[in-house]
Amino acid sequence: MPHCVLVQAAQAQQIISKSRFIALVQPCDSAQATQDFLDGVQAQYPDARHIAHAWRRLSPQGLQQRFSDAGEPSGTAGKPVLQLLEGRELINTALAVVRYFGGIKLGTGGLVRAYAGTARLALDAAGSQPWIAQALGQVRLDYARLAPFERELAALDGQILERLFDASVTLQISLPLAHQPELAQRWGWVNAGNTG
16 A cells, blocks of 8 residues: 555544544654654643654655553554554554543553544544655756746656756756656756755
8 A cells, every 4th residue: 555645734522431632744854854743743832741653754764653651551552553554554643632631530541542543533624645755856947948847847746846047047946757768857856856
């Protein structure tokens, strides 16, 4: 099964036996983005009893993933969230589930169902789509060739990441890896790697 990525960030919540569970999920394609997301959740819910989380990320070193049960019994909070991410083949995704304890103990099975169920609601709201490996590169053009290049790049689902203007235009671009040879043949290309 191919990797998938989120369509958008999302949030969901539910009350289970008087405990409030809030799941937040966000695309995170770097270690810094993941840490910023988790720090943001902690700052938004500083008085929460538990903030369990899981993340999966495709890096140059391969697939990386982690989870934290955040003080809940081992394997009852972050682990079922990670298993959801794995089951949906999601990458570059971080998901946190906040719990405000309502005074009624749920037991290990109840905790697993509550954390996984709330996470599932957020994932369903976020939606997913197949991940497409991207080629990263640089193209140098005369100003007269910029508009035709931009039209072709858009038709190939590519995007301009950065523009540098001097005697000519230097563009840092990203486009689906499958289209890179086609574009390189017509416009020239300095390879800067790919995202998978």
